[in-house]
Amino acid sequence: MDDREIIALMNARDENALSEIRAKYAGLLKRISSNILPDPGDAEEAVADALLNLWNAIPPAAPDNLRAYICRTVRNASVRKLRHDLAAKRSVDSLPLSELEDALGDDKAADEIGRVELGMTIDGFLKGLSREQRAMFLKRYFFFDSVPEIARDMGMKEEKVKSALFRLKKKLREYIARSENYDK
């Protein structure tokens, strides 16, 4: 079943839409959630929570790209769960995002950037990259794939991935610095 048909089922409040999503994307969703939540039960629960969010969101939401929408929903549900579960112990610094934070420094001025502007900021940054660089950046910092997984997926050596990610972090730092200077 293609994604448009699944969305049509969602709009008709037909629960078979969720069976179709599971049949089509279960492995992908599990991988995304497992990258964030090490406990398999937690990962499964986060996927279930995300599907509930999806069911409640569509309609009225009408995503043009269902796969990306679902992946984002699962990813964000997993991060929220990790944040909630580990709040008393430690932050989500265990995710690769801490690598980016270290590279970018603690610039409080950036805190003033609005949510929409942030989306535009990252999309603007990604637009200036090659397709390979974009994929690598998002595999690492959106889907939280490990360096060896990225290397295997993209047919590269791990060292090459590490050095490419290092350069990408530097580029992002420069891009954000330019954006902030432009705003001033």
Added chain:
Amino acid sequence: MTNEMLEKMIENVGDSYLDEALDYGEKRITVSKKKLVTVILAAVLTAAIIILPVGAAGLFNSRRVGIFEQKNAVYIYDESVSITAEKVSRNIVKFTVESTDGSYADPYIYTYELKGYYSGATTPYFGNYGKLSGEFTSDAGKGFKVKEYVKDYALYLEKEPYKGYLRPERNYTLIVEGIAAKLPDGSIAELQGEWEVEFRF
């Protein structure tokens, strides 16, 4: 830039870029072997951590006098019944039925796979929060019936056959009726009554 701002920035990536990244390179839809080994090791360690303390923590006394039925005869006992609950896996719970006066051979151990019928408000596709009632099936083919299964949080249920699983750090209460037990001669009979078993893993 703070971690929170980075997180917000990254989560707002455009769908087209996500789609492109998903399609780039070899598509992997299964967990890698290395990760699978890590997951299995984590599960084994978690199971070990969970199982170790529950032998003591899961012990509760029954709350009713039992009536012991075997074949055509009925045996009535005044003794209370102790039930130990131990989590074996995410959907298998082991109960040990014990008697202190030798009325029947003890301990008698059953393992049960958690099955039941969801009675909550939302569709069972999702992580639901509510009651589960139905029967526990026993590996011995005979065991107690669960009158009501109550959980306080996060039971994940799949559609048919509505299997659920037990999660750690949650409170569970089982109201059961009829407990299978072993007589001194080794035969198995059903102890009639109703018990409330509370446990936490």
